[in-house]
Amino acid sequence: MTSRRPRWFAAVALAAALTLSACGSDDESGLSAEATASETASASEAADGFTAEEREVIEAVERYQTAFYGRGAKSIEATLEGTVTDQFFAEAVAGEKATTEDKGLQRLGPYSFEPSVVTIEGDEAEVRGCLDTTSSFVVKRGETEAGVGSQAGQRAKQEITLERVDGTWLVAFPFGKDATC
Helix, strand or coil, X not given: CCCCHHHHHHHHHXXXXXXXXXXXXXXXXXXXXXXXXXXXXXXXXXXXXXXXXXXXXXXXXXXXXXXXXXXXXXXXXXXXCCCECHHHHHHHHHHHHHHCHHHCEEEECCCEEEEEEXXXXXXXXXXXXXXXXXXXXXXXXXXXXXXXXXXXXXXXXXXXXXXXXXXXXXXXXXXXXXXXX
């Protein structure tokens, strides 16, 4: 998964610099703590281009993808619970079991998702981006590295719809496109 740490760190560093410069200045500019907090929040949002609400939706997608691609030999039912809607749960479990678990296989290796667009309308959202599973493989259960017969992933565009259920964003349907990104 692609780390957001460098962007987040830049926002924190900017906020710290703004705070330190305000504290160490002899300038009587009249800046209040509220103004500084507001500037910090704006800097944080600008760091990755997404609002706090959009980041909540992206984090829900990341939880789903970790449950799906990063679970190793764990059962899909156990890891997917609480990340997808009830309607999608049965379909996702059946599909993934047929692809991996029923065949004695598991997913192994890193993956990343780079969101490009987040749209939120009420309790529904859509995230578009690029899922990269080129370093992720389907291997025999218990194996710790890819070998002969391992199936590598790909880079593909994804559109993921989500629903807010009881205040929590859940994946309702991930749609992988045939197009690469």
